[in-house]
Amino acid sequence: MHRLGLLAFLILTGALIALFLPLPKDAGPAIEAEPLAEAPPLVHALGRLEPTGTILKVGVPAGNEASCVAELAVEEGQRVNAGQVLAVMDSFATKAARMQEANAQVEAARARLRQSAASAKEAELDAARAEVQRLVHRIRSTRRTQERMAALLADGVVAAETVDATRSAVAEARQEHRRALARLSGLEQVRSVDLDLRRAEISVARATAAIAAADLDTARVLAPRAGTVLKIHARPGELPGVDGLLELGDVSRLQAVAEVFEGDIQRVQIGRAATVELFSTGDTFRGRVAAIGSIVGRMAVLTNDPVSDTDARVVEVRIDLEEEAIETLRGLSNARVLVHIEATGPSSPAAAGDAR
Numbered sequence: 001m002h003r004l005g006l007l008a009f010l011i012l013t014g015a016l017i018a019l020f021l022p023l024p025k026d027a028g029p030a031i032e033a034e035p036l037a038e039a040p041p042l043v044h045a046l047g048r049l050e051p052t053g054t055i056l057k058v059g060v061p062a063g064n065e066a067s068c069v070a071e072l073a074v075e076e077g078q079r080v081n082a083g084q085v086l087a088v089m090d091s092f093a094t095k096a097a098r099m100q101e102a103n104a105q106v107e108a109a110r111a112r113l114r115q116s117a118a119s120a121k122e123a124e125l126d127a128a129r130a131e132v133q134r135l136v137h138r139i140r141s142t143r144r145t146q147e148r149m150a151a152l153l154a155d156g157v158v159a160a161e162t163v164d165a166t167r168s169a170v171a172e173a174r175q176e177h178r179r180a181l182a183r184l185s186g187l188e189q190v191r192s193v194d195l196d197l198r199r200a201e202i203s204v205a206r207a208t209a210a211i212a213a214a215d216l217d218t219a220r221v222l223a224p225r226a227g228t229v230l231k232i233h234a235r236p237g238e239l240p241g242v243d244g245l246l247e248l249g250d251v252s253r254l255q256a257v258a259e260v261f262e263g264d265i266q267r268v269q270i271g272r273a274a275t276v277e278l279f280s281t282g283d284t285f286r287g288r289v290a291a292i293g294s295i296v297g298r299m300a301v302l303t304n305d306p307v308s309d310t311d312a313r314v315v316e317v318r319i320d321l322e323e324e325a326i327e328t329l330r331g332l333s334n335a336r337v338l339v340h341i342e343a344t345g346p347s348s349p350a351a352a353g354d355a356r
Helices: 003-019 092-115 124-154 160-188 191-217 323-329 349-354
Strands: 042-051 057-058 069-072 083-091 220-222 228-231 246-249 252-262 273-278 284-298 313-321 336-342
Touching: 003 220, 042 228, 069 313, 092 124, 092 191, 124 160, 252 323, 252 336, 273 313, 284 323, 313 336
Parallel strands: none
Antiparallel strands: 042 252, 042 336, 057 246, 069 083, 083 220, 228 246, 252 313, 273 284, 273 336, 284 313
16 A cells, blocks of 8 residues: 555656646757768879870980990980981991992992993094005005006916915905904994993992991981980980980970779779879879870889889879970979879779879
């Protein structure tokens, strides 16, 4: 009975307390928080600045393996045109002399052709004609003598041996006359076989001169395309090594070359926006993906992290920079950069960990 009274007291007390408590105000319907806009996914990669069309290492032409630089016609930072002389090798003087000798041989062959095409000198022709006429007169004289001796032989005045001697003299004069005519004909005649021989000699001399001219060209180093001299590896008196003579590039148009991990390359598309950050200053520049390589290779740009994967496989992606960035970065070819490319899909763990 006592327990029932205590329970009734507790219920009554709770009801009184609930009666006097203030009712909660109507808060209205709950407002759902709007989700924050997600930033576009990025592909992060290390890279370098490079002139459009890559940096060209200009070597020396074949045939100058043991030649040193005799004259350097350009300096670092100089703008050059395609075909402009960059340097002259010390083999130039020897090869120039050989070309002069070959050209002289061509002129000598032409002179021999003119000689063969011309008839004999007039003095020689006059002498040959005079000899023919002399022999004609001799034949006539010996024939008259023969005729007189024959008449005297009929009268019994001379012996038969005398007549035979005059007959032999006539035959000898006629033989000499034939030889003189042949010599005169040879002096007046130009043989086609002689002309063919002289023309062949000219062809051989011209071919030798062409070879000498081509060899002379190898003693000069010409710019294969227009650009700016970025670095000179061999100066006068030095022998060009494996790096060649100099490096040439078109710094009027710069690109950032990003080394994108092969696992992320499917998320990169041509035309996507990119941000390029200079490691040295932290300055950032904008650009767009211009080309995606088709060869997977090893990383060339490394981080300062000693535990980074230096054997990672990457694909080069070229990014065109905006015009205002080119003026600022013109003298920073090969500078190291960090590239952020807008892409789709999640980033690979390797790229997120190694980009820095």
